[in-house]
Each structure stands twice: as C-alpha cells, then as structure tokens.
Amino acid sequence: MREIIKLDGIKRDFIVGDEIVHALRGVSFTVGEGEFVTIMGKSGSGKSTLLNILGCLDTASQGDYFLDGVSVRDMDKNQRAILRNRKIGFVFQNYNLLPKTTAIENVELPLMYNNKYTRDQRYARSVEALKAVGLGDRLEHKSNQMSGGQMQRVAIARALVNDPAMILADEATGNLDTRTSFEILVLFQKLHAEGRTIIFVTHNPDLEKYSTRTITLRDGKVISDESNKNVLDAADALSRLPVEND
Amino acid sequence: MNFGNLFRIALKALSNNKFRGFLTMLGIIIGVGSVITMLAIGQGSKRSIQAEISEMGSNMIMISPGGDRRGGVRLSADDMQTLKVKDFEDIVEKCSYVSLASPTVNASGQCVYGSNNTPTSVYGVNLDYLEIRNYKVEDGDTFSEQDIKTAAKVCLIGKTVVENLFTNGENPVGKVIRFGSIPLKIVGVLESKGNNSMGMDQDDLLIAPYTTVMKRIQAVTYLQGITCSALSEDYTDQAIDQITKVLRENHKLKDGDSDNFEIRSQQELASMMTSTSDLMSTLLAAVAAISLIVGGIGIMNIMYVSVTERTKEIGLRMSIGARGMDILAQFLIEATLLSVMGGIIGVIVGVGASFVVKALLAYPIHIQPWSIILSFAVCTFIGIFFGWYPARKASNLDPIEALRYE
Ligand SMILES: Nc1ncnc2c1ncn2[C@@H]1O[C@H](COP(=O)(O)OP(=O)(O)OP(=O)(O)O)[C@@H](O)[C@H]1O
Numbered sequence: 001m002r003e004i005i006k007l008d009g010i011k012r013d014f015i016v017g018d019e020i021v022h023a024l025r026g027v028s029f030t031v032g033e034g035e036f037v038t039i040m041g042k043s044g045s046g047k048s049t050l051l052n053i054l055g056c057l058d059t060a061s062q063g064d065y066f067l068d069g070v071s072v073r074d075m076d077k078n079q080r081a082i083l084r085n086r087k088i089g090f091v092f093q094n095y096n097l098l099p100k101t102t103a104i105e106n107v108e109l110p111l112m113y114n115n116k117y118t119r120d121q122r123y124a125r126s127v128e129a130l131k132a133v134g135l136g137d138r139l140e141h142k143s144n145q146m147s148g149g150q151m152q153r154v155a156i157a158r159a160l161v162n163d164p165a166m167i168l169a170d171e172a173t174g175n176l177d178t179r180t181s182f183e184i185l186v187l188f189q190k191l192h193a194e195g196r197t198i199i200f201v202t203h204n205p206d207l208e209k210y211s212t213r214t215i216t217l218r219d220g221k222v223i224s225d226e227s228n229k230n231v232l233d234a235a236d237a238l239s240r241l242p243v244e245n246d
Numbered sequence: 247m248n249f250g251n252l253f254r255i256a257l258k259a260l261s262n263n264k265f266r267g268f269l270t271m272l273g274i275i276i277g278v279g280s281v282i283t284m285l286a287i288g289q290g291s292k293r294s295i296q297a298e299i300s301e302m303g304s305n306m307i308m309i310s311p312g313g314d315r316r317g318g319v320r321l322s323a324d325d326m327q328t329l330k331v332k333d334f335e336d337i338v339e340k341c342s343y344v345s346l347a348s349p350t351v352n353a354s355g356q357c358v359y360g361s362n363n364t365p366t367s368v369y370g371v372n373l374d375y376l377e378i379r380n381y382k383v384e385d386g387d388t389f390s391e392q393d394i395k396t397a398a399k400v401c402l403i404g405k406t407v408v409e410n411l412f413t414n415g416e417n418p419v420g421k422v423i424r425f426g427s428i429p430l431k432i433v434g435v436l437e438s439k440g441n442n443s444m445g446m447d448q449d450d451l452l453i454a455p456y457t458t459v460m461k462r463i464q465a466v467t468y469l470q471g472i473t474c475s476a477l478s479e480d481y482t483d484q485a486i487d488q489i490t491k492v493l494r495e496n497h498k499l500k501d502g503d504s505d506n507f508e509i510r511s512q513q514e515l516a517s518m519m520t521s522t523s524d525l526m527s528t529l530l531a532a533v534a535a536i537s538l539i540v541g542g543i544g545i546m547n548i549m550y551v552s553v554t555e556r557t558k559e560i561g562l563r564m565s566i567g568a569r570g571m572d573i574l575a576q577f578l579i580e581a582t583l584l585s586v587m588g589g590i591i592g593v594i595v596g597v598g599a600s601f602v603v604k605a606l607l608a609y610p611i612h613i614q615p616w617s618i619i620l621s622f623a624v625c626t627f628i629g630i631f632f633g634w635y636p637a638r639k640a641s642n643l644d645p646i647e648a649l650r651y652e
C-alpha cells in the first residue's frame with residue numbers, strides 16, 4: 001500500500017502572550033492510500049491543528065511531514081499553495097462557499113488556480129464532481145439558495161474536483177442534523193469505496209464505526225490508533241433512521 | 247498564473263458588488279470628467295485667443311502716451327498728452343518698416359437716432375485702421391481721405407449700434423445719427439466681428455475720421471494712441487526701433503530720459519494673453535487632478551475595506567490553492583478594472599460636460615485627444631497604485647488566520 005501521509009514527531013506550539021500552548025506534542029503515524037481515517041478527541045485535543053498541518057495550511061514547529069513522498073517542511077508558501085491545489089481537498093465545518101456564487105462556480109474554483117485545465121475541462125469536471133455528490137440538478141443554484149446539507153455537498157464536490165491525493169474533513173457534519181450527517185457520511189463511504197483517502201475529524205463517537213481506522217488524540221498526543229474490523233454501512237444506518245414527521 | 251482566470255475571478259467579485267463598485271468609481275468618474283472638461287475649457291479659450299490674434303494680424307504695434315507705468319503711479323494729464331498728429335505723420339514718413347499707421351482718439355457717449363438711444367464709443371482713426379484691425383464695410387462705403395482732411399461729420403457704424411438704434415429694420419446707410427450733440431452721417435455699416443476673447447462686443451462702436459473726433463467731439467490736440475502695422479511679423483522689432491527713434495526725437499528726449507510713450511506689439515500681447523490662459527488651464531487642471539487623486543484614495547479606501555470584509559473569502563481561496571500572488575493579482579485587477587471603467591465613464595462624462603458647457607455657456611471648448619489619453623492613463627495608474635497596498639495586505643494574509651476571521 002502506498003504511503004500518502006507520513007508524520008514523524010510533529011509538534012505545534014502556539015505562543016499566546018508569554019505563554020506557550022503545546023497544541024501537538026509529537027504526533028507520528030502513517031496513512032496509506034485508500035484508508036478512511038477518523039480522528040477523534042475531546043475539544044482542544046489538537047484535531048484541527050493536526051488537520052491544518054496535514055492540509056498544508058499550517059506548518060509544524062518540529063517534526064517531519066511527508067505528503068505523497070514529498071517533505072513539506074522545507075516548502076515555501078507558494079509551493080504549499082500548489083500542493084493544496086493539486087493534492088488536497090478540504091471540507092470545512094461551515095462549508096466556506098463563496099457567497100452569491102453558484103454551485104458550479106464554487107466547484108470550479110480550485111481549477112481556476114490550475115493552468116492545466118481549459119475552460120471546457122473545468123466545467124466538465126465540475127459537473128462530474130457535482131453529479132458524484134448528487135447535485136447534478138443544482139448546478140446554477142447560488143450558495144444562499146441551498147440547505148446546509150446541499151452546501152456541504154458542494155464543498156465536498158469542490159474538494160473532489162482536482163482529484164486530490166486525500167480529502168480532509170474537519171467536523172464536516174458538525175453543523176448538520178443527524179439525518180443529513182448520515183447522508184454526508186454515505187457520500188464519504190462512497191468516495192472511499194472509489195479508492196480515495198479520507199481523513200475525517202469528528203468528536204462524535206458514533207461516527208467512528210463507519211471508517212476503517214480511528215486515531216484518538218488527547219492533549220496533543222495520539223492515545224490510540226486502531227483499525228476497525230467491522231465497518232458499518234452508513235446507507236444502512238440512514239435507512240433505519242426514524243423518518244421525521246412534523 | 248493564469249491571467250484569464252484571475253480576470254474572470256476579479257470580474258465576478260466586482261459584479262457581486264455592483265453598487266459599491268459604482269460608488270468607488272464615482273471618484274474616478276468625477277476626477278477624469280473634470281480633468282477633461284477643465285482642459286477642454288482651458289484649451290478652448292487659448293485657441294480662441296490665438297485665432298483672434300492671428301485674425302487681427304500678428305504684426306500690429308500699439309503706441310500709447312505716458313512712459314513706464316511701473317508701480318501703478320497715476321499719470322498726470324500732461325503725461326497722457328505726449329502723442330501728437332505730427333508723431334503720426336513722422337512715423338508714416340520716416341519709418342520704413344511700418345506699412346500701415348493710424349492715429350486713435352476715442353470718445354464714449356450717448357448715440358441717438360429718432361427716439362432710440364444707446365451708449366457706445368466712437369473711434370477716431372484713419373483708413374489704415376480698418377485694415378490693421380480687419381474691419382470690413384458690409385453695406386455702403388468707408389469715409390474718404392477728403393473726409394479726414396475736412397473733419398467731415400461722417401461715420402461707420404457697428405452692427406450692435408445698428409440693432410439698438412434702427413429697431414424697425416431701416417437701412418442705416420445715409421441716415422444721420424447724433425453722437426452727443428454732434429450729428430454724424432452714416433456712410434457704411436461694418437461687418438460683424440462678434441465678441442473678442444475677453445467677451446467684449448467688437449460691434450458696439452462707431453468709426454469716424456480721427457480729425458472729426460479730435461476737433462468736433464473731444465476738442466483736443468493730442469492723440470490717445472497710434473496703431474501701426476509692421477511690414478511683417480519678422481520686422482516688428484525693427485519697426486519698434488524706428489518708431490522709438492522718431493518719437494524720442496520729436497519729443498526732444500535726451501539720452502538719459504526715459505520714454506514718455508509706450509510701444510507694445512501684438513506679439514507681446516499675444517504671449518501675455520496666452521500665458522494668462524495657460525495659467526488658467528494649469529490651475530483648472532490642477533484642481534481636477536486633485537479630484538482624480540481623491541478618487542484614487544476612494545479606491546484605496548474601498549479596496550482596503552473589502553480586503554478586511556473578504557478576509558474569509560481570501561482564506562478560502564488560499565486553502566484551495568491560491569498563492570499570495572494570485573490574491574494580489576485578483577485585488578489589483580479589481581482595482582484596475584474599477585479605475586479603468588471609472589475612467590471610461592469619466593471620459594464620456596467629461597466630453598459630454600464639455601459640450602454642455604459649449605452649448606449652454608457659449609464658451610469655446612477644445613477637447614484634445616492627449617487630455618483623454620493622459621487622464622485615462624493617470625487613472626489607471628492611480629487604480630494600480632492605490633490598489634497595491636490593500637492587495638498586498640490581502641496577499642500576505644495567513645490562510646488559517648484568514649479562514650478563522652469573523
Ligand atoms: N491559532 C492559535 N493560537 C493559539 N492557540 C491555538 C491556536 N489554534 C489552536 N490553539 C490551541 O491549540 C489547542 C488545540 O486546538 P484545536 O483547535 O486543534 O482543538 P480541536 O481538537 O480541534 O478542538 P475542537 O474539537 O473544539 O475543534 C487548543 O488548546 C487551542 O487553544
């Protein structure tokens with residue numbers, strides 16, 4: 001199995017006033033291609049900090065990080081930006097769609113910063129990505145004309161569109177109700193089944209059973225790293241959820 | 247970096263905020279518009295002055311009594327009476343570089359015909375004067391040399407005086423009007439010359455033999471001035487030298503004495519007038535340029551606010567792979583688009599306003615292509631210059647900090 005992520009003694013310190021906050025205190029693990037990893041832990045345990053480093057939005061104070069075999073430590077801002085553009089798809093808790101902008105335009109955005117794609121290719125790929133998340137019929141809907149679940153689907157399509165090495169999701173279901181959360185989870189499982197590498201941060205213990213591996217953080221350290229032998233089917237769970245009538 | 251994509255991104259961002267974009271452009275629109283209008287007015291008046299001067303003949307020389315007027319000292323009556331008919335006659339006789347010469351004596355007064363009357367001036371001159379000042383007789387004839395010799399009570403009449411006195415459309419030629427108490431027979435009507443650049447009506451006058459004005463109207467023995475014309479523009483200086491020599495001799499001035507007369511050439515007057523109008527254009531343009539800069543600061547202001555307001559958007563763009571320079575370029579393109587669009591609208595407004603000024607105020611305007619190109623270039627530069635700082639600020643944002651910004 002090809003190694004997508006290799007972390008070696010990652011530390012991240014924040015200086016707040018005269019105090020140093022040790023958000024990560026030496027995190028090491030590897031993630032192979034096609035894994036679906038859930039990162040768990042209490043609030044403040046360092047999950048977001050870790051994910052930001054994985055997503056090349058932030059850099060470690062110490063330690064090495066290899067993404068797809070390339071060391072990220074010595075990269076400058078621009079190289080990291082290119083890496084984010086080509087290798088990483090980010091999904092945020094609050095969707096982060098551009099306001100007053102249609103679904104298709106939002107999804108096209110990462111490709112706008114990549115010269116490789118022509119206008120037609122960009123459009124075709126974005127339509128494909130939106131179809132993959134089940135929004136093939138919502139191309140021209142603006143971000144403020146969609147529900148939370150739909151917005152998160154657009155965000156996932158945007159993360160998918162550049163065919164990244166991995167998809168990073170930070171509390172991607174945090175703002176959604178149970179039913180919609182499961183719909184999103186179904187989507188992630190589908191993407192996983194297609195062979196994508198997914199890192200999924202959540203503090204909801206119910207969700208870890210749907211991934212292949214769970215890494216738990218506490219106080220900036222990994223306290224457990226277990227693979228899940230019995231992966232549950234999110235679609236199944238969704239069908240058994242009580243249908244809300246009001 | 248793909249310019250086309252960045253352009254599209256910037257355009258999209260602008261179209262999401264059309265009204266604000268318009269407000270931002272307003273400063274530039276007013277700036278460019280006023281630069282163009284002001285320059286058009288300045289250039290227009292300069293041109294009309296030049297046209298008038300060339301029509302008058304650039305070889306005109308004007309001699310007036312009294313010496314140096316330094317310090318604005320009021321001249322005594324004596325000083326104003328130094329020019330005599332003899333001076334004029336000697337200039338005609340002795341100055342080979344002078345081709346035409348005419349004495350001038352003016353008088354103002356009330357002019358009466360029938361029950362109509364109007365205030366006007368009578369210019370006492372000879373026939374050369376008509377040629378020097380380019381007055382033409384439209385109807386009737388000029389007076390004759392004989393009329394000058396006999397101080398005949400005849401005159402030529404300007405169009406404005408005709409309108410004021412002959413209200414029922416009579417032909418003025420042959421009629422007798424009174425200037426003050428002196429009856430003058432109209433021998434000819436002057437062709438209209440319109441207003442001069444100072445806005446003075448050049449048709450509001452009578453022209454009579456200088457002898458008539460001197461003897462019958464003013465009862466004086468001196469001249470108010472002598473108007474000459476050099477052989478050509480190139481001989482103006484020689485002509486002035488000859489005139490100076492003749493007049494100093496006639497006035498018996500010793501070597502150390504200063505002139506008790508003043509000679510000014512049309513050239514001098516022309517350069518004085520154009521430099522005045524140049525100064526005016528410069529001042530107008532400066533005021534307009536300031537408004538252009540204020541417009542630029544407006545762009546900076548809005549761009550600055552919008553960088554702060556769109557911090558989250560910038561964070562998102564960076565998180566999906568926009569580099570600092572992509573963000574920089576986007577904001578610069580936005581600023582440039584605003585200023586270029588503002589510039590285009592400003593040009594239209596400026597040209598439009600110039601024509602409105604021309605139509606409503608009958609003010610001469612002349613739009614020079616370079617003023618359009620210049621103000622356009624300046625406003626583009628201003629857009630980039632003032633867009634740079636906020637764009638720079640945006641591009642230096644840290645992706646996570648920007649994403650977290652609320
Ligand atoms: N930019 C920052 N400056 C200072 N301290 C920070 C910063 N970001 C994170 N921290 C600190 O690092 C620690 C880990 O924060 P992090 O956001 O990674 O937690 P988390 O596990 O994502 O929590 P949650 O589940 O609430 O999202 C916290 O103590 C936090 O205060």
Ligand SMILES: [Mg+2]
Nearest residue numbers: 047048049170
């Ligand atoms: Mg977090």
